[in-house]
Each structure stands twice: as structure tokens, then as C-alpha cells.
Amino acid sequence: MIENLTLLEKAVLLTGKSVWETYDLPRHGVRSLWLADGPHGVRKQVGSADHLGLNASEAATCFPTASAVASTWDVELAERVGRALGAEAAAQGVDVLLGPGLNVKRSPLGGRSFEYFSEDPLLAGRMAAGYVRGIQSQGVAACPKHYAANSQELRRMVSDSVVDERTLREIYLSAFEIVVTQARPRTLMSAYNLVNGVYANESRFLLTDVLRDEWGFDGVVVTDWGGSNDVVAGVAAGSNLEMPAAGLDSARQIVDAVRSGRLDAADLNARAAEVLRLVAEARSPQDPAPAVDLDAHHALAREVAARSAVLLKNDDALLPLAPGTRVAVIGDFARTPRYQGAGSSAVNPTRLDSVLDVIDGSGLEMTAFAAGFHRAGQPDAALRDEAVEVARGADVALLFLGLDEIAESEGLDRSTLALHAAQVEVLEAVAAVNPRTVVVLAGGGGVEMPWLGSAQALLHGYLSGQAGAGGLLDVLTGAVNPSGRLAETVPVALADTPTAETFPATGRTAEYREGLFVGYRYYTTAGVPVTFPFGYGLSYTSFAYTDLTATPDAATVTVTNTGAVAGADVVQVYVRRTTPGVHRADRTLAGFARVELAPGESATVSVPLGDAAFRHWDTASGAWQVQQGTYEVLAGANVDDLALTVAVEVTGTVPAREDDVPQRYRTGDVRRVPEADFEALLGRPARVTDGTGPLTVNDALGRMADARSPLARLAYRFLAWRRDVADRKGAPDLNILFLLNMPFRAIGKMTNGMVSAEMVDGIVRIVNGRFWSGARAALRGFFRNRRANRATVRALRGTT
Ligand code: BGC
Secondary structure, rough: HHHOOOOOHHHHEEEEEOOOOOEEHHHHEEEEEEEEEEOOOOEEEOOOOOOOOOOOOOOOOOOOOOOHHOOOOOOHHHHHHHHHHHHHHHHHHOOOOOOOOOOOOOOOOOOOOHHHHOOOOOHHHHHHHHHHHHOHHHHHHHEHHHEOOOOOOOOOOEEEEEOOHHHHHHHHHHHHHHHHHHHOEEEEEEOOOOOOOEEHHHOOOHHHHHHHHHOOOOOEEOOOOOOOHHHHHHHHOOOOOOOOOHHHHHHHHHHHHHHHHOOHHHHHHHHHHHHHHHHHHOOOOOOOOOOOOHHHHHHHHHHHHHHEEEEEEEEEHOOOOOOOOOEEEOOHHOOOOOOOHHHHHHHEEEOOOOOHHHHHHOEEEEEEOOOOOOOOOOOOOHHHHOOOOOOOHHOEEEEEEOOOOOOOOOOOOOOOOOOOOOHHHHHHHHEEEEEOOEEEEEOOOOOOOOOOHOOEEEEEOOOOOOOOHHHHHHHHHHHOOOOOOOOOOEEEEEEEEOOOOOOOHHHEEEOOOOOOOOOOOHHHHHHOEEEEEEOOOEEOOEEEEEEEEEEEEEEEEEEEEEOOOOEEEEEEEEEEEEEOOOOOOEEEEEEEEEEEEEEEEEEEEEEOOOOOEEEEOOOOOOOOEEOOOEEEEEEEEEOOOOOOEEEEOOOEEEOOOOOOOHHHHHHHHOOOOOHHHHHHOOOOOOOOOOOOOOOOOOOOOHHHOOOOOOOHHHHHHHHHHHHHHHHHHOOOOOOHHHHOOOOOOOHHOOOOOOOHHHHHHHHHHHHOOHHHHHHHHHHHHHHHHHHHHHHHHHHHHHHO
């Protein structure tokens, strides 16, 4: 078909037609595709469209978010969730579902941590692969995102992730490698940010050399919304589809680039053909998808919530609570659940259960409810005292604490890992009168827990979706034996995290100075104590591990349920190299297996190892290598509790040889890396730009704070004032945050053809104090764009 299309027709296939649709070519029988978020529920907007989750969407099941489901370490369950998401997407006529998100969690402060799986690429990649297989089994294309090194929300559209090649490969690309090679997603979303000085969407290295040539991806790369910088550079690098609607200006730029020789016609043909194939493979509108059983999906959401919850503490086996236990329910989150995150992933749920709604069916006897605190943190002694009163008489105080809606969000990194002081105060006051206090946490990630001593039991429910309340009660009562295991470390304090000094970066570059030492790789190598290690989670039964054997290809271990009730365990296998060689974290996850066991039952599981478990990226040869030598294979319950170890000799591909890096990268002493050490790791200057001077089209609107034009400064002050007013009300204005983080060029990319690149240049001139020349350019651009748009529409209709 590609041969029958005009140059312009091919070009329009590569740009969005509306916020959510691709271009159709009725003359050729090519229909539009509908793309919709998202990762834990379908968000199909049919009315007024935005990409920040602000306007209503069709109702859909809201499953627990990725950070919750990751705690199941259950790839099959991820696939079941994917199937349900795919079925709902198909029923709503969605062709591409924009998820899952699988960025590796570089810092627990990342505002979208709730949407991502893990600090470990193997776990993140495998869980994501489960989702993709499930979604695509329903005839809907999945769109893993955001490729790559998209770790912070602050200035997310203009931030440059500066990261050494080995770290990029081993940590940030590995998760995508797994999802692409194991699940064959039909689309993939490029990240907003730059990677080592090049926009991810314009990186030939990322999109062609690695993604297509090495991993064999043959699908469609979609830009993040408004994330296209230069559409021609994107297409040349291997990107297919600029979203949302940049208008016909982009299509004309592509046509001009082919005519002037800047873009190879073969590249355009290849990218357009991939879009056409995506359309051809999409569900036919003549074959509507079956209706969805929403009750069954609600039940699945409940099951997933229960299996995602991580039991972190259970002194004197306070849990599970027997039927008839008289519980005081305390905490605003029991009444108004925090069950999903804010931003593009926000789902309009089909139902929403709160603990107060469903506790009647749990077998527990609720004596009273007290809100205890204001969720946004304002202190209130009366609420606290009421909580203490209701706790006093009960058998057990069930305290629902968590992060409120503005603590974490797309567009907004967390500023602290602490819970609001008001919540901690209530916990301490309640525990003082009733030591049998159980804390149930809601939030997309971990929190500091200086208050842990006041809780006799602690269950982390993460963001547990629309049926989370029932799922958590199932765990509290023992209807479900908890089997969640942390997919991320809970550090003692923010100051202990490897990126404490550098995250989020506020300048143009985000320097990944910690290198490979992300999450547990850091804590275990540097010997930094944590509150709860990666992989940790309790059960109402106990497990023992025996008979570990290993070859370079696989480890085998026997797990026995040594307790009195049936339960599921996740046995984890890590690898450590003992022969000196290239620097490496002390332990890295090599595989895992989830087993369900009756009391007394044993199972022997085999965990594949192979090169992937031992490899490192060798920058000199530009290839994966395995160093010859002795490695230890360790198995057990979590990264800090590995009871069994065996040594294996690995022949490898290269002899063991130490690499030439600053000593701190051997010991994991990476919290304060001087620039010279980072540059030694990087092998080149870190290219730190100071961010001063006149603004460019690629500067964020937030930089108007110090623009030359008084008009621009006024515009900034207006936006900042709107942001602050919303923050004070406890409901951050995502639109404003988005605008402040958005570069000027995105004005052109997100206004459906109303604003051309020429007009954006004019606007930037105005901002830089050149009002008259800017205004002239903008006006000229306006009229030219209008004329050109009309001509392009006529050309597309075939009337010129
Ligand atoms: C987010 C993406 C999302 C897109 C469309 C962007 O702001 O980063 O994850 O899929 O919007 O809503």
C-alpha cells in the first residue's frame, strides 16, 4: 500500500489527528486508531480531551497500580490483569493502550513511582512483559513506556539524563529489553527527556540501533504527549508517531525534509509502513469485542489487591484477626480510599469500595470509626482525641494511614518520604492507649517509618485500586494469606538513598552519578542499613529453603511450608561475583519463582540463570560480556536474607579483569560523587550547561521567571500564583504544573495545528524582550500557517 500513498499521505500517518487519534486515509481504506491510557485501567475520553486525567473518561475497572502489582512478583497474575485491561480497551474501541510504565525507580521520590514496577530491571521487565502479553491477547496493542531514563517529573520534558553507557544498558534499558524481546509489544512510547544530550525520541542509538536492530522491535514508536521536539529528527531516528495532534505543520515539515534531502524517503516509507501494519493488525470495527463482565473484573481487582499487599510487621502474630474481633477503624483513608495516582493514568472507576463500605462482610465487628486526621496534614487535636477514644475500648485499632493526593503525582516529585506529622501523632496517641494497633498504609511507594515501634502490625497496601478495601480486609482477616514482597527497598531515611543529594535535578542535566547503584544494589554494596529490604514480606506461615544447587544455566532450590496454614512464597535467587573483575553491585537479582504450598508441603523450583544473570555491558567492545570466574548463587527470602549459597564456575566470554573506575564505584560509596569521578565513569565531560542566557524553544515555561520581557515575567507570576493557590487548597493544578514544566516548542505540538513552529519562534522572541520582532514573526506565522493548513487539507482530500 505504501506505494499508493502520496508523500503527504505518508507524512500525515506520522502525526496525530486529535488528542487520541491517528490520521485516517479514507481514500485508501485506512482508519484512525484510538490510543488511550493507561497502565492500570482504561481511560477513554470521549468528551473534552486532555492528557492529564482532568476531564471525565468512560468508566473502567481501576486495578491496583504497577507498584502494587509488582509486589506480587507474579508474572502470570500480571498477564491476567493485562487480559482484563485489554478486554476493556477492546470493548471501548481502544486500539492502543498506553502502558505499562516500567521505568526503573531511580529514587523513591519519583512522582510516578506508583505507575512503575520496581527498582530492579529484571522484575520490572518481567512484570511488564506479563501485562503486554495479556493486553495484546485481546487484539489491543500495548505501549510500554517511557523509553528511556525517564526518572524525574521535575522539568520532565526538557531534562537531560546524563548516564554512563554501562549503567544505561544494565539498569535503564534492561527492563525494556526484557519486555520487547519477551512480549513483542506492537508499540512503544519514547520518553520526554533527553538521554546524553539527545532527545529520547530523536536518538538513533535508542530507537534504531538498540530497539530495532538489537532487540528486533518492528512496531510503532509513539512520542509521549507533546514530547516531540523535531518531528523530522524523530522520524530519521526511528520514531513513528508524533502525538497528540501537532497539526499539519509537522506533516509539511516531513514532506519538505524529504524533498530537500534532509530525510531519507526510505526512512519515511519504513515508518509509515509500520503505522499501516499497526492499523491492519488492529481489531476490525466490523468485529466488535465482546462485552466485559465488570463484576468479574471488580473481583479480579480485589484478588490482585490482596495479593499485592505486603505484610511488613506482625509482632506476636497479631494478624490475622479472628472473626468477631472488635475493631476501631481509624483514619480518613478508611472512608475515602487513596486507591490510584493522579495524572494521565487516573481512571474513572466502575465502582469504588471503601473500608467502611465493605467491613460488614469481613467478619470483623467495627465498634466505631474516627477520621483521626485531615489527610492533607493540618493538625487537629479534636480529631486525634476522638481517635484515641474509639481505640481505647476496642480489641484492635485498625489505623489507615497514607500519602495524600498531592504527596505524589505525575508532574510532581515527592518532596519528602515522611508521612504527615498529624498522622504519626494519631498513631502514637492511639498506640499509647491500645498497643494492639495495626497500621494499613496507602501510597505509591515507601515511607520513612520512625514510628514503626508504635505499630504492632503493618500492612502496606500501595495504591490498591477500586476494590482495594476488600482485598486488604481479606488479608487482615486471613481470608488471603499475604504473599506480597517489596519490589523496592524501604530506606531508613531519605538521606540514606543513593540519590539523596541529586534528585530531582533542577538544572538542565540530571546526572546519574550513582551509576549502577540503584536501590538495593546500593544498600547491599555500600552496607547501608534499611528499614525493609528489597524482596521482603511476611506471611501467616513460614518457609524454609534447602538443597540449593546451581549451574551457570539454572539454580534449583526446595521450598517448604513449615507453618500451619497454606501460603505462597516468592523464592528469590541472586548472583554475586567473587573473582575480582569489573565493578559490580554486591548482589543482583537473577530470577525468582512464586510457589503455593499447603502446610508441610515442599516444592523444588528451578530458576533459569544463563548469560543474563552474569553479564555486564562492556563499553570497549560495545557488547555484553560474561567474565570468567567464580560466582555465588544465593537463594532465600529477600536480598538481605539469603540462607543458601553455592559457588559456580562460569567460563564466560572474557577473562576477569578489573575496570578502570574510581574506587568509590567498587565500594558503592556513591552518595556524593565529585564531578571528576563521575566524568571518569562517563568517559567524557558531563556537559553541564548553566541554563542562563536567552530562552530557547526548548526551555520550560517555568524559566519565564527570569525572562527579559516584563510581560513574560508577569505570565510566569500568574502561573506560579495559580499553582500556589491550588497547592494551598490541597489539590495541585496539574494543568499549571504541566505548563510550567513544558517547553515553548510544545505549544506548537499540542494545539492541533493552531500554532506553527514559526509562531513559537515569535513567542520566544517576545519572551526574550524582542516584542516587536517577535510579534511580527508570530503574526506572519499565523497567516502563513492558516493558508498552508487549508492547502494541505485540500491536498489530502485530493482536490488540488
Ligand atoms: C504521560 C504518558 C501518557 C500521555 C497521554 C503523558 O503526559 O507522560 O504516560 O500516556 O501523557 O496521556
